[in-house]
Amino acid sequence: MTSRPNYLVHAPAWNPNSGGSIFLHGLVHVLRSLGEEAFIWPWYRDPVPGAGGVAKSILRKPSLLFGSSRHFLNRQLDTPVAHRDNFHQNSIVIYPEIRLGNPMGARNVVRWLLYKPGLQNPFKFTAGEMFFRAGAMSDIPEITGGAQDLYVWQRDPAYRNENQAERKGACYLVRKGAAKTRIPETANAIRIDGKSHAEIAAIFNACKTFYSYDEASLYSQFAAVCGCDSVVIPGLFASRNEWTAQHPIARYGVAYGLDDLDHARKTRHLVDGLLAEKEAEGVETVKRFITATQARFG
Incomplete structure (x- = not known):
């Protein structure tokens, strides 16, 4: 046996x-x-x-x-x-x-x-x-x-809205979006690639807008949790609906392009709850993974 x-x-x-x-x-x-x-x-x-x-x-x-x-x-x-x-x-x-x-x-x-x-x-x-x-x-x-x-998925406790009185400027992330053309809004912005979570959380709480050239980074959600206007620079998909169909964790609090900011602002309060929901769902996917792999390889 x-x-x-x-x-x-x-x-x-x-x-x-x-x-x-x-x-x-x-x-x-x-x-x-x-x-x-x-x-x-x-x-x-x-x-x-x-x-x-x-x-x-x-x-x-x-x-x-x-x-x-x-x-x-x-x-x-x-x-x-x-x-x-x-x-x-x-x-x-x-x-x-x-x-x-x-x-x-x-x-x-x-x-x-x-x-x-x-x-x-x-x-x-x-x-x-x-x-x-x-x-x-x-x-x-x-x-x-x-x-x-x-x-x-895991929420990082470093990310929370400090409700600072005044926000100004912008920050951005490149990561897997290195091939995309840079937009003018990030010309003088703070690049967060390579910084620690504590550093990034502080930047998110100080800045008004976060731009991500990477369309699948969880930093877009973390920025929204911290109170930033969170914008993903489009490129891989023709519309917001196509993008969220492939990446449902981004359906709240994140704009797909600059013309989508109204949606991001109106739904930003829902992001933290969605991340908690995804954590719980993740455990269920692992349970199904165990069942499927043991059935095939056991």
Whole structure:
């Protein structure tokens, strides 16, 4: 009788400013909270046991010579790093879309589409993979056959409206919108890319308007929570309706283009509640993920 498959999530180090990192580490945390055996598998680590595998891993990540990175995990989450003996033939390995192929040589592979493959990075899937998506925007139905939803949204307590007396100026985010032409409104604005959550929250509370060239960043919602006029610079979709159909978390509090600000202002008060709703829904998507993967690979 075979043991119940465990879960190994192929992930980079924890990065509070990266949605992909937050989702990957968050999945392990939620899986474990639901009673599953789940671990982070650092994506620089070679799966081969023994000295040969260790040597290859060190070549990929020289800092391993000085011990495991104490900064690799978020200590507020239950996300242990896997030992090599946690990887066995029944393990279910989860790769994000940016990992090429099946570097661990796993038999049971889940591909989690956190962003649309090919839009910014190349992709390489392998035969027999099971597909899940963080949202409709990330899916390629002609390849996946229609991926199932899997997301683990998290509200960050740093973001709240301080109700400052006077707001002025603007701030903006580029991230995955680097190819877009810059609009005049951001010429003298504060760029938030790379700043800490505490720094960004303070900027959101001081500025009147936030512009995001990235159409799928949660910072658009965080800006709205802080009281900013939050505007996404369009490009991928022809209309607001098309955009929110693929990205429903943005249906409140965020303008799709400068001519949509009235809607954003009128619905801004609904954003925090929507984020709380999405957190709860996310746990349900993880439960369905467990049911589907254990049925297929168990």
